Amino acid sequence: MLIMTDRSIETSDSVNFYNYLCKKIGSEEVVKIRRLTFLIYDIAQSDTFISSGRKGEGLNLKGSDIDVMIVEKSMKVYESETDVVIEKKVAAFIMNTDDTQPCFTQLYLLTHHQNYTLKVSELLLNMLQKNQLGSVLSSEQYKLFKMSKFEASHNSKIHGPCVTDGDDNYDCAFCLKCDTWIFQAQPWVSRPRTAWPSPELISKIISCGVLFVPIGYKGSINENIEWRISFSVAEKILIFSFSHTQLLCYAMLKILLKEIVDKHEDLKGLLCSYFLKTLMFWISEETDPYAWRPDNLIPCFMACLKRLLYCVRYSILSHYFIPGNNLFFLRFNTHNKYKLTTILMNLYGEGINCFASTDTLQDQQYQSYEIKMSLNSDNNIYLQQLMPTFCFLRNVCYDNRVNRFWKLFYDFSHHSKTNLSSGLFALQLSASFMLVPEASQYPKISGNKCHYVRYKHDLSHLMIGLHSDTVSGLLMLASFFYVHKKYLSSLTVIAYTLKKCMAENIYLGLFNNSKLDPIKQHVMRLVKREKLHTILKSLTIYSFRLEHNSSIVPQELQQDVQRRGTIFHPLPYAHFLSFLCHYHRHDITSYQQSLQQLVYVEWIISDCRTFVSRPDSINSVIMCGIAHLTLGESYPARRAFECAARLDKYNETSAASRLFSFIGC
Template identity: 65%
Template sequence: MPRISKEKGESLNFYKYICQRIGSEEVVRVRRLTFVISDIGQNETIITSGSKGEGLNFNSSDLDIMFIDPYARVYESETEVVKKGGRLPFIMNADETQPCFTQLYLVTRHQNQTLVKVSDGVLNMLEINHLGYVLSSEQYKQFHLSKRFRGKWSAKIHGPCIADEYDNTDFAWCLKCDKWIPLARPWVSRPRTAWPSPELISKIVSCGVLFVPIGCKGSINENLEWRVSFSVAEKFLIFSFSHTQLLCYTLLKILLKEIEEKHEDLKGLLCSYFIKTLMFWISEETDPYSWRPDNFIRYFMACLQRLLYCVRYSILSHYFIPENNLFSLRFNTYNKEKITTIIKNVYAKGINCFASSNILQDNQSRSYEITESLISENNRFLQLASIFPTIRFYGRVNRFARLLYEFLHHSRTDLSKGLFTLQLSAASMLVPEATQYPNWTGNKYHYLMYKHDLSHLMIGLHSDAGSGWLMLASFFYVHKNYIAALTVITYTLQKYTDEKIYLRFLKDKNVTLNYIQHHVVKLMNKDKLHTLLKTLTLHMFTFHSKSSLVPQEIQQDVSSTPNMYDPLPFALFLYFLCNYHLHDLTSCRKFLQRLKHAQWTLLNCGTNVFHPQSVNTVILYGIAHQLMGDTNDARHAFQVAAGLDKYNLTSAASRLSSLI
């Protein structure tokens, strides 16, 4: 009996420690809700998945963003086709594909009328075979790669997705079928212990499935095949996990990631999707109530043992379509033996296998003796705040109205109301960007639009401590109300005090709060999360393409794509512009020096130099010198910016050429 008590105590301590490192139930709930609200507010129908979408946020966490194509729908048969909104109807045909894959062909009925409406881009994605017009998954990916990413940054195709240069974010454009497909119908009624519940199964089935552009490797029609994706269902299932289940799942993902990092020849052999599938099978076979913190180590070791079994015997059935063995032909003799040996050695160490973990790097010194007091307010605040810079770069025109509707109809808890309020405030800043002020309309129309935009910008003041104020100042500047702009900027600059937390830098590995920030967070720990965020945090902010809020002097930088700016340098630049137009050259020189200091600070902050918003700071400094007639200084600034801008994302090179 004492031995059992000791095991349970060790499990509880380790559980508390992992909660601190990965996130408590509350932290995970906030992360999930934040991304769900963000998804609601996008112009396109998107689904945030990956580790971050699941509520996890550790060093190797990835973000997957799935865009559902609004111009197409997939059906099981032609009789089910619904003519709606000009969508192209595609029919599944899995007769010649492996389980979990299908071909998609355009319906033959009314084909001539349909093809008239198909753009040249879609026509290039269609190939003709015995089925008719079949949609090429390869051409579909190439189309979105060239359309969405050309000239922006170094993107690449990664499986069914398009990934950024650093593999931090995967973007996938996919097609949707509103009904549950026949291949997966046995999943609905198969025998199971208690998980998932009938209510959850019903909810999952009602959401249908997705199709992502990738074929079965080695198939003769690989480029024409699409994989059935159950991402929506999987997200619901992950959300139904107890926190113990979620942390076991997380530790397995961390373990897998670190095995890959130490053994280059095993990279890509196992992926997090296999871990997710493994967890689903184990969860379905066990009593949900047994996944408790005092059983944490026991269940983690059981999951590890199952993984070892699956690798050893090369068997891991797809959770929804078991006919598909995910490990079929996955391993050769060498890599199977190597990874089996590694997992056996890890299993033999028990939880001590994390003693040398890079992600859980301080666990050895603490020996898992974690108490509630060690889950400090500053750590909790950082865990919660770190997700907000990630969710602010999507969306534009319809975002505010959709968020407002969901807020009024579906927000029930104080937490959701607070997070909705933050998102509504951030979204409201985007509304005036789309406003056009045509020359042929009268003063009354301009006045009404001015008041409309001003009212939205006033709501936008409360998304954080500074970006809303800068949008308002830019609005006044564009409308040549320089005194009002100066007043707002002066007030904003007073907010840049030592306790403010600049959220862009929370992606850095070893970020901690300074003494003042820690003290302020501690003083305000009784306040609600959204109050802390809007009071203490500062975000970089984005001007969207052709925004009506962009100063004339930088419209070249936002003519075709959005552009990001650091708040403090932009505030100083805008203050300079206002004084320049008011012919106060003394103030111009003064703020030019402050802008120079801000530029120097950003250029000496290590890895952030190559961020477009940091390069933009150097460009702002060059523009200011150019306006003042200091051509040599302007040229030097543009040279520095062009040198940093390795993907030619900014106007640095073109501005430099205009001075030569």
């Protein structure tokens, strides 16, 4: 009989727990795909767009929001005037750290330099403050200006250095950049370390420079004109270099923070994910990389938790790149430090069982010993974990424009080294072409030849866009034919679209809901017989979006998309478009049947209270109202608009204005 030693038991437990975490949090392959997905998203946006935060790092934990950084093109930061490179229409700012805490700086506008003249715009002038050294850029005024332009939500607000939407789902940090590695962080490059990060990694990080985000040192008399030096790009590179065991330890710390510590109202926000990331960097730098193995997961995590306890107890956590900045300086008072220390001590005493009280990992003690077998037999479980990421990518890909095509094509041809990356790039390229060029881009020239050229140009783009998913491209094409009064062509495309909307397809707009376990189980059955790329391209249905300046928006929906792009549920939209085509062809029987189908589908969607407040669901109700109004049926039209207006809490649709116009009539 084999008797296991304590070490072999610990090793076995670590491997089992590692396998369990791969299922709950994501395997190494899942993380790579998540990161690739967001990388493609960044490329599709611009070279100044950087996804960050947990999702950008490859994690999709409970409560994860979307964090992005957008680098200001019209402003650039330099350490000194001697470093300045003159660029047309770019305002140069010089760092001044004489009166700031470590990791913070003031930014002064360069006005006197050889061969340098800058016409200060009224907009920039409003962000500047004068003092004895010159014109300093106000971080507070910069944020306020960006918030006024932020379109993610009517209820946007300032959250630290970020502008966030009203539902706290999307954080956007507008920032400035210095292309070189600054003097304050120079000691990091050559300080003694075990083996991580490698010299190659350090060189890569240095080449990325640093960012500056608009927030000052709390309590400083100059807080409103100070900027924090950000190493987000460097930190993302370091996170990407983690072994999967390191990443899982990082995720476990996050889960303890969000699902245990933050449950205490007086401790909520006292610690943040950035502190945990900094902690992981220090431990990784001091540890032999070989220690981060699946069979050593539990000891590694307990060492991380022990270090966190130490840092809280002694109120010391040095910034990873600029250690002179103690992130825990004056962070705690006597009460919350004692309470937090007590909680962390209790968690440490429980060992890995401390996760029993978390929502994410509460079942670990019952499942961890069973995962090893099921994971090998069901190695495609990663799709269920990836669907939320693909939902996000699809929802935001419409921010892309066709003029981004060449950059996408370049990256596609140079960086797509695997079938998966090639497939994801191809999907994004196809989605780019779904956006018909803005109507304002066409020359204001009348005549049949101009009309013909425009028609062919739009049609060619839409045909490429057919390959982005099951139905969205088809519905765009049907809208195109409808706008050009080719009703039979539109109806032919719609009929084909409805045939493809089989029960076997997956509507990703609803995938994130916890009540949709049957759909998730269906996904798992599909992935056993289909490749990931095939599922995303041929078996998925998405909400799709019409842009306010697009040339394919039906006249009946112009009011709905006049402010900004509007999303629609594909099935109601197909029936609504079918109704319009039959109506203009004076086919009474057919348009009545289409209206019945539209009302039926709208009723199914609206009856499910979980989804009813989604903009695409509300627009389905509005389309019913428009259809009834088209037929002169005032009572059902008014009821539809009233229902939609009642559900539209944030006034994201045309419901309120349509109801007001209806009542006014």
